[in-house]
Amino acid sequence: MPTHKPPARPAAVIHQQQRIYSGRVIDLDLVDVDLPNGHRTSLELISHPGGAAVVALNERQEVCLLYQYRQAAEGWLWEVPAGKLDGKPPEQTARAELAEEAGLTARDWRSLGTVVSSPGVFKEVVHLYLAQNLTPVPPNPEPSEVYEIAWISLKEALRQALTGELRDAKSVIALCRAAHCVGITF
């Protein structure tokens, strides 16, 4: 049976790379590559600094969710607290976002691994964490982030993640991995 780590495979060879756009959050490149099968193709690749996202779980087994306005989704989405990396280590970004967005610090941190958001064109990798033993601190939300905070039971959040009511990729995955991590079966 194959495992998740098959033998090493060749990578593509980059022939040419053209920077189309350098922006505040993302960069866009057109990249001509010889794929590992020898086929030459041109790819649109979007660079992104990556992110960190946090399942904050309190002693009542409730998680902190943000109901956030997202122009890219043309509406409001339920998400776990999260933010872009800015050169600091991912866990430090996770701690800062949890404090700023949700007004929480946590004594116990566990990694829930990473997730690749959309590997066809988008280079973003999000680092996921479970934070426990929470203490309130003054939040410091950015004016460009519009959201309300809610607490729901991890079991209910998990149900919504699995039925498709909760749709934000990093949040669905972080909630499933957090539930697995603390031994909640579903």
Added chain:
Amino acid sequence: MPTHKPPARPAAVIHQQQRIYSGRVIDLDLVDVDLPNGHRTSLELISHPGGAAVVALNERQEVCLLYQYRQAAEGWLWEVPAGKLDGKPPEQTARAELAEEAGLTARDWRSLGTVVSSPGVFKEVVHLYLAQNLTPVPPNPEPSEVYEIAWISLKEALRQALTGELRDAKSVIALCRAAHCVGITF
């Protein structure tokens, strides 16, 4: 307790939109908006046609995974069969991708909902499906897609999705929802 559908909230008002790039897969716009809190900001928004992804589950409770080269991830990733929407309904794209990539048709299809890949900047929505009662057909892979096919038990795929060994967002979510759908607990 809050539900996933709080009262309707206002949307942002778009002031100006500038097309930076129109590409083969994605478009990039700079959009000036007044956010629902009144704050004016400029956003980089990447349009994407969206996608469809399929957990193909055979009668031995194994799923079809592709070990695929992804330049955006600078390496090889395990993923479920998937592809971009091209104007056809999502389920039709799912059927076409399962046939072309994995050489499979399925008699039974169930929706596993949708997922928003990265709502900060990226508009992609992926439609997820569970396909059962599979029959082999001749595959028809595109030369620009480099992958190998493997079958592993849904339980093992789920374990990898939850521990972080499997990292592709749509695949992790599709596998968790598929397991939930067929009553596998984890």
